[in-house]
Amino acid sequence: MKRRDLLKISALAGLAAASSHAAADACTGDGTPNQFIPKKPADAKPLENELEKYPKCPYCGMDRKEHHRARMLVQYSDDLVDGVCSIHCLSLSLGLNIDREPKAIFGPDYGSTVEPRPLVAVDNLVYLIGADLKHAMTKRSKHSFASLTTAQAFQAKHGGTLGNFNDALRESYLDMAGDVMMIRRNREERRRRAAQKPA
Numbered sequence: 001m002k003r004r005d006l007l008k009i010s011a012l013a014g015l016a017a018a019s020s021h022a023a024a025d026a027c028t029g030d031g032t033p034n035q036f037i038p039k040k041p042a043d044a045k046p047l048e049n050e051l052e053k054y055p056k057c058p059y060c061g062m063d064r065k066e067h068h069r070a071r072m073l074v075q076y077s078d079d080l081v082d083g084v085c086s087i088h089c090l091s092l093s094l095g096l097n098i099d100r101e102p103k104a105i106f107g108p109d110y111g112s113t114v115e116p117r118p119l120v121a122v123d124n125l126v127y128l129i130g131a132d133l134k135h136a137m138t139k140r141s142k143h144s145f146a147s148l149t150t151a152q153a154f155q156a157k158h159g160g161t162l163g164n165f166n167d168a169l170r171e172s173y174l175d176m177a178g179d180v181m182m183i184r185r186n187r188e189e190r191r192r193r194a195a196q197k198p199a
Contacts, residue, residue, distance in 0.1 A: 050083060
């Protein structure tokens with residue numbers, strides 16, 4: 001083997017070791033598989049310009065501004081942030097980052113008339129679960145409200161049951177299998193229609 005080739009192999013091995021060391025550092029004290037760690041840099045103030053910083057859901061690719069009535073945001077204890085489109089994708093983030101402790105979780109005030117809907121800490125939200133209101137990524141809606149009175153008014157008109165964030169998150173996990181099948185069918189149908197369009 002030529003000396004030049006040996007030097008190239010040695011340099012590549014060094015780069016590989018350095019990159020795997022960097023990946024290991026990203027997971028220090030944390031069992032999260034590297035591919036699931038939020039990819040944006042640490043963010044101590046995630047609500048500032050959140051739609052510009054987190055425009056797309058990292059799990060499904062949906063536009064968070066378009067789905068601002070359902071979007072959510074989780075800030076983990078190391079200030080890594082996942083800005084997601086819905087409680088469905090939030091449940092994916094929390095499940096995949098099982099050893100990363102959430103510092104704060106925010107959901108939208110569906111009852112607000114402000115566009116985009118303001119994000120509120122989930123401990124201050126009431127959830128309306130199973131109302132006949134459309135929701136992103138799930139067949140059974142789970143909308144959040146900052147006002148109990150507003151949530152009750154929506155419930156009187158659209159049905160569903162009231163609960164807190166933990167109730168809505170539990171129901172998201174229970175609905176996961178059916179929601180994934182629904183999402184797969186919908187995406188396959190979109191691909192089929194796109195393939196049938198004349199060029």
